[in-house]
Amino acid sequence: MKLSAENLSFGYGKRIIAQNINLSVAQGEVLCLLGANGAGKTTLFKTLLGLIKPHSGRITLDNAPLEQLSLHQRARKIAYVPQAHNALFPFDVLDVVIMGAAAQLSLTTKPSASEMQEALRLLERFNMAHLADKAYTEISGGERQIVLIARALMQKAQILVMDEPTASLDYGNQLRILQQIKELSKSGISVILSTHNPDHVFICADQVALLHQGALIASGTPQAVITPENLKKIYQIDVTIGQLHGSPYPLCAPVLPESDHQ
């Protein structure tokens, strides 16, 4: 399934956060969105999900306007993984994952035994099965992030929108999630994610877009877009990009003034 935005302008009330945004993620592609804090990544995601009405422009799913779909129909096609949030109600972790299936169920249907098994399998896939009957309010922020990813997979949507899915994860879990994202894309799922780590783009993305000062200032392949010049524009930091001997991906390294690293 393909998600596209054409000439999108969006924001809150009268305040425009970004305009003339054009992007498209095809079936099985991974698109990474980079931008400084406050650049508008989450707002763009909420707009793509139809949670915020755009000021202008068009969002389409396989060329059909998003606004023609009901919320329930959208939920069957697009799943959202928000930044790990504080849960108010102490649902068990397994129940939180099963809630992802709600998009496939009617409001009155109870989850079946096979859905419960599937939720458990998803937790196993992320090495989190031991948390199944713990309260969601009593697990760590990183663990919650993984549970939210499992919940989104339970939704069986063809498009995943992930807001900084690696933000609160340890180094190992960050890489495991990036690998899972690649695996999902190989199975035909399209993924849009934001990250603050440009190295992640090389690891998992087919395409990358840079959101800066209300516009997409670059988009294309990781090699074309993740350049020292572009990273300087969005982060005001000098970096060098190279490949370690034996490393399959390029890596970014900051170039700090001499006095900062004695």
Ligand SMILES: Nc1ncnc2c1ncn2[C@@H]1O[C@H](COP(=O)(O)OP(=O)(O)OP(=O)(O)O)[C@@H](O)[C@H]1O
């Ligand atoms: N609910 C809201 N109402 C009004 N303005 C908001 C709201 N949420 C965010 N903003 C503003 O919109 C701008 C973009 O915020 P957004 O959260 O989309 O940025 P972001 O790129 O996701 O940032 P970060 O990387 O820090 O998560 C910011 O200036 C923010 O203050």
